[in-house]
Amino acid sequence: MKLESKVPEGPLADKWTKYRSTMNLVAPNNKRRIDVIVVGTGLAGASAAATLGELGYNVKAFTFHDSPRRAHSIAAQGGINAAKNYQNDGDSVYRLFYDTIKGGDYRSREANVHRLAEVSRNIIDQCAAQGVPFAREYGGLLANRSFGGVQVSRTFYARGQTGQQLLLGAYQALSRQISLGNVEMYNRHEMLDLVVVDGKARGIIARNLLTGKLERFAAHSVVLATGGYGNVFYLSTNAMGCNVTAAWKAVKKGALMANPCYTQIHPTCIPVSGDYQSKLTLMSESLRNDGRVWVPKKKEDAQAIQQGKKKGIDIPEQERDYYLERRYPAFGNLVPRDVASRAAKIACDEGKGVSPTGLAVFLDFASAIERYGKSAAHSAGIHNPDKAMITKLGEEVVAEKYGNLFEMYEKITGENPYKHPMKIYPAVHYTMGGLWVDYNLETNVPGLFALGEANFSDHGANRLGASALMQGLADGYFVLPYTIGQFLSNEIRTPKISTDLPEFAAAEKSTQDNLTKLIDIKGNQSVESFHRRLGKIVWEYCGMSRSAEGLKKGRQLIRDLRKEFWSDVFVPGTANEFNPELEKAMRVADFMELGEVMMLDALDREESCGGHFREEHKSPEGEAARNDEDYTYVAAWEWDEQDPKVHKEELIFENVELKTRSYK
Amino acid sequence: MKLTLKVWRQQNNASKGALESYQVEANEHMSFLEMLDVLNQSLVEEKKVPVAFEHDCREGICGSCNMVINGRPHGPNQGTTTCQLHMRYFKDGDTIVVEPWRAKAFPVIKDLVVDRSSLDRIIQSGGYISVNTGQAQDANAIAIEKDRAAHAFDAAACIGCGACVAACPNGSAMLFTAAKVVHLGTMPQGEVEESTRVQAMVNQMDEEGFGMCSNTGACEADCPKEISLTNIAEMNRAYLAASLGSQKKS
Numbered sequence A: 001m002k003l004e005s006k007v008p009e010g011p012l013a014d015k016w017t018k019y020r021s022t023m024n025l026v027a028p029n030n031k032r033r034i035d036v037i038v039v040g041t042g043l044a045g046a047s048a049a050a051t052l053g054e055l056g057y058n059v060k061a062f063t064f065h066d067s068p069r070r071a072h073s074i075a076a077q078g079g080i081n082a083a084k085n086y087q088n089d090g091d092s093v094y095r096l097f098y099d100t101i102k103g104g105d106y107r108s109r110e111a112n113v114h115r116l117a118e119v120s121r122n123i124i125d126q127c128a129a130q131g132v133p134f135a136r137e138y139g140g141l142l143a144n145r146s147f148g149g150v151q152v153s154r155t156f157y158a159r160g161q162t163g164q165q166l167l168l169g170a171y172q173a174l175s176r177q178i179s180l181g182n183v184e185m186y187n188r189h190e191m192l193d194l195v196v197v198d199g200k201a202r203g204i205i206a207r208n209l210l211t212g213k214l215e216r217f218a219a220h221s222v223v224l225a226t227g228g229y230g231n232v233f234y235l236s237t238n239a240m241g242c243n244v245t246a247a248w249k250a251v252k253k254g255a256l257m258a259n260p261c262y263t264q265i266h267p268t269c270i271p272v273s274g275d276y277q278s279k280l281t282l283m284s285e286s287l288r289n290d291g292r293v294w295v296p297k298k299k300e301d302a303q304a305i306q307q308g309k310k311k312g313i314d315i316p317e318q319e320r321d322y323y324l325e326r327r328y329p330a331f332g333n334l335v336p337r338d339v340a341s342r343a344a345k346i347a348c349d350e351g352k353g354v355s356p357t358g359l360a361v362f363l364d365f366a367s368a369i370e371r372y373g374k375s376a377a378h379s380a381g382i383h384n385p386d387k388a389m390i391t392k393l394g395e396e397v398v399a400e401k402y403g404n405l406f407e408m409y410e411k412i413t414g415e416n417p418y419k420h421p422m423k424i425y426p427a428v429h430y431t432m433g434g435l436w437v438d439y440n441l442e443t444n445v446p447g448l449f450a451l452g453e454a455n456f457s458d459h460g461a462n463r464l465g466a467s468a469l470m471q472g473l474a475d476g477y478f479v480l481p482y483t484i485g486q487f488l489s490n491e492i493r494t495p496k497i498s499t500d501l502p503e504f505a506a507a508e509k510s511t512q513d514n515l516t517k518l519i520d521i522k523g524n525q526s527v528e529s530f531h532r533r534l535g536k537i538v539w540e541y542c543g544m545s546r547s548a549e550g551l552k553k554g555r556q557l558i559r560d561l562r563k564e565f566w567s568d569v570f571v572p573g574t575a576n577e578f579n580p581e582l583e584k585a586m587r588v589a590d591f592m593e594l595g596e597v598m599m600l601d602a603l604d605r606e607e608s609c610g611g612h613f614r615e616e617h618k619s620p621e622g623e624a625a626r627n628d629e630d631y632t633y634v635a636a637w638e639w640d641e642q643d644p645k646v647h648k649e650e651l652i653f654e655n656v657e658l659k660t661r662s663y664k
Numbered sequence B: 001m002k003l004t005l006k007v008w009r010q011q012n013n014a015s016k017g018a019l020e021s022y023q024v025e026a027n028e029h030m031s032f033l034e035m036l037d038v039l040n041q042s043l044v045e046e047k048k049v050p051v052a053f054e055h056d057c058r059e060g061i062c063g064s065c066n067m068v069i070n071g072r073p074h075g076p077n078q079g080t081t082t083c084q085l086h087m088r089y090f091k092d093g094d095t096i097v098v099e100p101w102r103a104k105a106f107p108v109i110k111d112l113v114v115d116r117s118s119l120d121r122i123i124q125s126g127g128y129i130s131v132n133t134g135q136a137q138d139a140n141a142i143a144i145e146k147d148r149a150a151h152a153f154d155a156a157a158c159i160g161c162g163a164c165v166a167a168c169p170n171g172s173a174m175l176f177t178a179a180k181v182v183h184l185g186t187m188p189q190g191e192v193e194e195s196t197r198v199q200a201m202v203n204q205m206d207e208e209g210f211g212m213c214s215n216t217g218a219c220e221a222d223c224p225k226e227i228s229l230t231n232i233a234e235m236n237r238a239y240l241a242a243s244l245g246s247q248k249k250s
């Protein structure tokens, strides 16, 4: 299969503008006759569904949640990037483009990333117009902060709840289209299959989660904005419901899964504390603006802390190793996520971890509190403030910036992070891999589009902070509504698609059979226990550090587990009712297959790049060693029960020179 | 710690529910939902149907989790969602009663799961700013005072959980509705539609069967995001202004 990226000709900076002004359009009277299904109403899906509705298409939107406002996007904390250069610090579309390509370790498509940087500016305008209460300076203009991997301040934010406010903006735009009758909203409906008719995506089978009934929906085109698959690891910062099912069902109908092994392990999460945990909590990357990461220099000190005999504040300054500042002086605590996570792992592997499990490092705000305190005292005209005054004022500034994060930390750990350094450890957070799409965001199945975290498009092997919200909204508001016209302009003569077609009946039947099969196994182990075991395997062999030997073993373990699952899982209740255990069972079944392809993908990629670190491929200093000669490609996987097959899209770099990524 | 749980079990909307007792062994580091996970795991192991409850982010932001714990929506702690409530606030040997949100506008679906789509319909009736994609001007063209933006934000922090409704003796959705009205009305971008918005949203609220507000303040006390009662006063002013305005016109 030849994978056509469909990147338009011409100079990089003109491609999108030119393409947009010459692409095929669908006339307003024809739009009314065209049906589009949007599955998923997180940032990407809600923005797409709202915009398509505004344009005049007939939209049906689906979410398994009880309301679009509950999508996982709601939990994003830190912020959203845009090349506005409001801070006059030298930012530009090119710089955002370049940072993203470099941050992704040169494994993403130039043209897509440049387009993302271009439309980033429109996103902020759009969201401000919707009433998103972004943070502001005293002069009333928008405020910015910095995120990892960049040297400018281009991140817009709404306290620590940026995702919430952006999603509510998109949800409200969507609600408006619902009330106008342009979008029909199906809450509590989970897509369980894609229907392909004559090679084109023409509909879905969805389960009404309240009644358990399978329902058929037809359209001229199907858009998937169903989020990422980080929960294949069981423990992650993703919301509990995040899953791969929609994308995976598309893969089983012929779509390709691109770069599944590229997962992002976020350096600043609350460490695992016990076996009962089913979810991990992120502490936003924005904290690294002011927090300093360290471990004790001496192993004895670390051990004393692990045993509860000492605390972080007992370790004197000269006995601390601020290892990021030491190893990467240019970027310090703001190195990209993959680099920061690996460095934490190395510190803990050396026995310097600071929690009872030995798997944690400190994130310390004492210096920031002192610095802000002094400056606040100065502006308040307080001369010679004492230490207590400085601390008090400093804590106030820190509270204003990160108050809700500090509160969340204290609620979970029971420890006050103003007084004691936070303890953090890397955790699975985001999946760069996803459905393969071309420049139009169309998969290799004609008429099937993928947006947001569900596609693989813009982040290469590592995503920079505050870029997922940007990408989701870019795709939904400003890219797909245009590019879908390339496909739909050829469909204006296609009459309404009927759900009576045999393809719908067949898809419904196989879905029903699958559900019945799961219920009928009546085995002895819970769905949860299988998910937990799967997660352990994927984390162990396809986590922060991978090796050929481990990956082969991991693949076999997953295959064995899958067999066991299909013969011994216990799903209570029936398929014809509200049954959350059954929902979970369907999702875990798909994770089991995805997990295997992740192992294969990681095995195939004989290099280290971004979030993918192969023990066999590292520099003498232990940094990731890329192999541009042989691996500058996107690996897109075709599912096969016995032997999944890889297809390759060569990545062509015409504008940036491939360099060893250095943050030193 | 050993706990006795009395959990509301109800198979579906048509059936009658009742409290059932369970013994659970938990530890104080667990969150309330993790403690329920333990219960559900043991129910599944006994081949019984686990307790249905809603949850997703487990970080206090999606608004999914909804339980009345010992008579209080989201439990005993101020400004805390159920998912953020930790077992260290309970004692060994405690008996804990867990029930669903109870309100006319929130029919029970199963066990602790209720239908809150009425809140969505309130937003659909006018809880937005009418601007199509691509129509916006530069974001910095409108400066907004820091305090004013902060005021809007405080209201915008609502997570749509519905605890205010569950806490209210009248089952009123005033706090939820007011939070949106004030968020949008405070921003210059949202001022234009303020009067149509507030009227439409209040009407929809009535239509959904939410009760009247009698100023008991129970909503504020149990709101996990500490949305202030003053929002209701602000909304009442906006509503009054809008009604007077429309009377003048007619």
Ligand SMILES: Cc1cc2nc3c(=O)[nH]c(=O)nc-3n(C[C@H](O)[C@H](O)[C@H](O)COP(=O)(O)OP(=O)(O)OC[C@H]3O[C@@H](n4cnc5c(N)ncnc54)[C@H](O)[C@@H]3O)c2cc1C
Pocket: A039, A040, A041, A042, A043, A044, A045, A062, A063, A064, A065, A068, A071, A072, A073, A074, A075, A076, A077, A078, A079, A080, A162, A163, A189, A190, A191, A192, A225, A226, A227, A228, A237, A238, A239, A242, A243, A245, A246, A282, A429, A430, A451, A452, A453, A454, A465, A466, A467, A468, A469, A470, A472
């Ligand atoms: C804790 C946390 C903090 C983050 N902070 C940031 C940040 O500060 N900045 C940033 O840029 N990024 C951040 N991210 C990443 C970012 O939030 C996500 O990548 C992004 O929100 C994904 O949006 P989405 O629209 O693609 O998917 P989602 O928001 O996950 O939405 C998926 C939608 O699909 C629906 N769905 C899924 N499957 C089905 C199905 N089978 N049938 C029907 N519906 C289905 C769901 O119901 C939901 O509506 C963060 C992520 C986490 C976990």
Ligand code: SF4
Pocket: B157, B158, B159, B160, B161, B162, B163, B164, B165, B175, B176, B179, B219, B222, B223, B224, B225, B226, B227
């Ligand atoms: S006002 Fe408070 S209690 Fe009511 S829905 Fe919003 S967050 Fe929940």
Ligand code: FES
Pocket: B054, B055, B056, B057, B058, B059, B060, B061, B062, B063, B064, B065, B081, B082, B083, B084
């Ligand atoms: S689970 Fe999201 S707020 Fe509690």
